[in-house]
Amino acid sequence: MADAKRISTDDGTSLTQTPFAALSSDGLPPVPENPAADAAHSSATKPARKHRGRVDILRVKAGRGGKTVTVVKNFTGIGLPEKEQLARAMQRACGTGGTVKNGQIEIQGDQREAVARILTEANFHPVFAGG
Numbered sequence: 001m002a003d004a005k006r007i008s009t010d011d012g013t014s015l016t017q018t019p020f021a022a023l024s025s026d027g028l029p030p031v032p033e034n035p036a037a038d039a040a041h042s043s044a045t046k047p048a049r050k051h052r053g054r055v056d057i058l059r060v061k062a063g064r065g066g067k068t069v070t071v072v073k074n075f076t077g078i079g080l081p082e083k084e085q086l087a088r089a090m091q092r093a094c095g096t097g098g099t100v101k102n103g104q105i106e107i108q109g110d111q112r113e114a115v116a117r118i119l120t121e122a123n124f125h126p127v128f129a130g131g
Contacts, residue, residue: 050123051123051124051125052076052077052078052122052123052124052125053075053076053077053124053125054074054124054125054126054127055072055073055074055075055119055124055125055126055127056072056073056074056126056127056129056130057070057071057072057112057115057116057119057126057127057128057129058070058071058072058073058129058130059071059110059112059130060130067108068109068110069106069107069108069109070106070107070108070109070110070111070112070115071104071105071106071107072086072090072104072105072106072107072115072119072126073103073104073105075103075124080100083100083103083105084100086105086118086119086122087099087100087105087107089118090105090107090111090114090115090118091107093114093117093118094107094108094109094111094114094115096108096109096111112128116128
Protein backbone atom coordinates (compact mmCIF):
# COMPACT_ATOMS: atom_id res chain seq x y z
CA MET A 1 0.00 0.00 0.00
CA ALA A 2 2.90 2.34 0.71
CA ASP A 3 4.27 1.59 -2.79
CA ALA A 4 1.11 2.92 -4.44
CA LYS A 5 1.67 6.42 -3.00
CA ARG A 6 5.30 6.70 -4.08
CA ILE A 7 6.16 9.02 -6.89
CA SER A 8 8.95 7.94 -9.22
CA THR A 9 11.94 10.27 -9.26
CA ASP A 10 13.58 8.49 -12.18
CA ASP A 11 12.64 10.46 -15.28
CA GLY A 12 15.22 8.70 -17.42
CA THR A 13 17.78 11.51 -17.51
CA SER A 14 21.28 11.03 -16.19
CA LEU A 15 22.57 13.10 -13.30
CA THR A 16 25.83 13.75 -15.18
CA GLN A 17 24.16 16.15 -17.59
CA THR A 18 24.69 19.77 -16.67
CA PRO A 19 23.54 23.04 -18.21
CA PHE A 20 27.23 24.01 -18.53
CA ALA A 21 28.12 21.14 -20.86
CA ALA A 22 27.37 23.24 -23.93
CA LEU A 23 29.76 26.04 -22.89
CA SER A 24 33.10 26.41 -24.63
CA SER A 25 36.43 27.03 -22.89
CA ASP A 26 37.95 28.82 -25.88
CA GLY A 27 39.77 31.99 -24.86
CA LEU A 28 40.18 30.95 -21.22
CA PRO A 29 43.62 30.49 -19.61
CA PRO A 30 44.77 26.88 -19.22
CA VAL A 31 44.09 25.07 -15.96
CA PRO A 32 47.28 24.76 -13.86
CA GLU A 33 48.55 21.24 -13.30
CA ASN A 34 49.44 21.86 -9.64
CA PRO A 35 47.23 24.62 -8.16
CA ALA A 36 48.98 24.53 -4.76
CA ALA A 37 52.40 25.21 -6.29
CA ASP A 38 50.99 27.98 -8.48
CA ALA A 39 49.35 29.64 -5.47
CA ALA A 40 52.64 29.56 -3.57
CA HIS A 41 54.49 30.95 -6.59
CA SER A 42 52.02 33.81 -7.05
CA SER A 43 52.24 34.84 -3.38
CA ALA A 44 56.03 34.79 -3.57
CA THR A 45 56.04 37.11 -6.57
CA LYS A 46 53.79 39.70 -4.94
CA PRO A 47 55.61 42.91 -4.13
CA ALA A 48 56.57 43.51 -0.51
CA ARG A 49 54.49 45.91 1.55
CA LYS A 50 55.31 49.54 1.05
CA HIS A 51 57.45 51.25 3.67
CA ARG A 52 55.32 52.89 6.33
CA GLY A 53 57.50 55.94 6.67
CA ARG A 54 60.69 57.16 8.24
CA VAL A 55 61.25 56.91 11.99
CA ASP A 56 64.18 58.40 13.88
CA ILE A 57 66.18 56.39 16.40
CA LEU A 58 68.09 58.48 18.95
CA ARG A 59 70.41 57.67 21.85
CA VAL A 60 69.59 60.10 24.67
CA LYS A 61 71.31 60.67 28.04
CA ALA A 62 70.27 64.23 28.86
CA GLY A 63 67.81 64.62 31.72
CA ARG A 64 67.90 60.94 32.65
CA GLY A 65 70.42 60.90 35.46
CA GLY A 66 73.26 59.72 33.21
CA LYS A 67 71.34 56.67 31.98
CA THR A 68 71.26 55.95 28.25
CA VAL A 69 67.87 55.49 26.59
CA THR A 70 67.03 54.61 22.99
CA VAL A 71 64.18 56.81 21.74
CA VAL A 72 62.13 56.09 18.60
CA LYS A 73 60.10 59.04 17.35
CA ASN A 74 58.41 60.67 14.34
CA PHE A 75 55.89 57.90 13.67
CA THR A 76 53.27 58.84 11.08
CA GLY A 77 49.94 57.08 10.65
CA ILE A 78 50.34 54.74 13.60
CA GLY A 79 48.16 54.62 16.68
CA LEU A 80 48.99 54.14 20.34
CA PRO A 81 48.04 50.40 20.43
CA GLU A 82 50.49 49.60 17.63
CA LYS A 83 53.22 51.68 19.29
CA GLU A 84 52.70 49.72 22.50
CA GLN A 85 52.88 46.45 20.56
CA LEU A 86 56.13 47.53 18.90
CA ALA A 87 57.51 48.63 22.28
CA ARG A 88 56.75 45.20 23.79
CA ALA A 89 58.49 43.48 20.86
CA MET A 90 61.53 45.73 21.33
CA GLN A 91 61.63 45.07 25.08
CA ARG A 92 61.51 41.29 24.51
CA ALA A 93 64.22 41.41 21.84
CA CYS A 94 66.52 43.62 23.92
CA GLY A 95 65.77 42.07 27.30
CA THR A 96 65.21 45.50 28.84
CA GLY A 97 62.39 47.73 29.98
CA GLY A 98 60.72 50.48 28.06
CA THR A 99 57.62 52.59 27.64
CA VAL A 100 55.55 54.65 25.23
CA LYS A 101 55.61 58.27 26.34
CA ASN A 102 54.44 61.38 24.45
CA GLY A 103 54.04 59.41 21.20
CA GLN A 104 57.62 58.11 21.40
CA ILE A 105 58.93 54.66 22.26
CA GLU A 106 61.66 54.65 24.91
CA ILE A 107 63.81 51.56 25.45
CA GLN A 108 66.37 51.37 28.27
CA GLY A 109 70.01 51.25 27.20
CA ASP A 110 71.74 51.74 23.85
CA GLN A 111 69.68 49.28 21.78
CA ARG A 112 69.67 51.08 18.43
CA GLU A 113 70.65 48.11 16.24
CA ALA A 114 68.04 45.73 17.70
CA VAL A 115 65.36 48.45 17.54
CA ALA A 116 66.24 49.20 13.91
CA ARG A 117 65.92 45.51 13.02
CA ILE A 118 62.45 45.29 14.57
CA LEU A 119 61.31 48.47 12.84
CA THR A 120 62.61 47.20 9.49
CA GLU A 121 60.65 43.96 9.95
CA ALA A 122 57.55 46.11 10.60
CA ASN A 123 58.18 47.88 7.24
CA PHE A 124 59.34 51.19 8.70
CA HIS A 125 62.44 53.01 7.44
CA PRO A 126 64.61 53.53 10.55
CA VAL A 127 67.19 56.31 10.51
CA PHE A 128 69.87 56.79 13.18
CA ALA A 129 69.64 60.43 14.23
CA GLY A 130 71.72 62.43 16.68
CA GLY A 131 74.85 61.20 18.43
